[in-house]
Amino acid sequence: MKGLLGLPRKDADQRCRPVTLPELRERMVTADVGPFRVTGLDVAVESLTRVMNQVHEHEPDLFHRLGTAGMLCCRYVRGSTRRLSNHSWGTAIDLSISGQLNSVGAETVQRGLLKLYYHFHKEGWYWGAGFRRRDAMHFELADETIKQLIIKP
Numbered sequence: 001m002k003g004l005l006g007l008p009r010k011d012a013d014q015r016c017r018p019v020t021l022p023e024l025r026e027r028m029v030t031a032d033v034g035p036f037r038v039t040g041l042d043v044a045v046e047s048l049t050r051v052m053n054q055v056h057e058h059e060p061d062l063f064h065r066l067g068t069a070g071m072l073c074c075r076y077v078r079g080s081t082r083r084l085s086n087h088s089w090g091t092a093i094d095l096s097i098s099g100q101l102n103s104v105g106a107e108t109v110q111r112g113l114l115k116l117y118y119h120f121h122k123e124g125w126y127w128g129a130g131f132r133r134r135d136a137m138h139f140e141l142a143d144e145t146i147k148q149l150i151i152k153p
């Protein structure tokens, strides 16, 4: 991520901080993606809009129950003191369903998140349910997808 987009800011910890790298900061956009508004990297917000349009078409009930616990947020991965979360580049999003968040490390996954995974996967997003420390509320643009989107926006 650092190689692709640069280091979002020099200092970080577990708190949510703003991006300070100017060329990255100017690529952050705020938009209504359907069920909510988000702030994130331009190409990620555009891709998320495509995902949400598909969810609206195929899973309208789920679409209307979706909420977000945030997209852009410069901080380390929970529990880490050196690895930046992909939220730091505005390319990851945490989702709630009917106001409920799937807690990190949980054994079970909300059925709606499984349905969402299908649509995110088609747009080249990675699901946090596959992390060693399971994080099913979390979806992030895969590095390969970011490369493609940056080269061919």
Ligand SMILES: [Zn+2]
Pocket (backbone or CB within 6 Å): 087, 092, 093, 094, 137, 138, 139
């Ligand atoms: Zn997350």
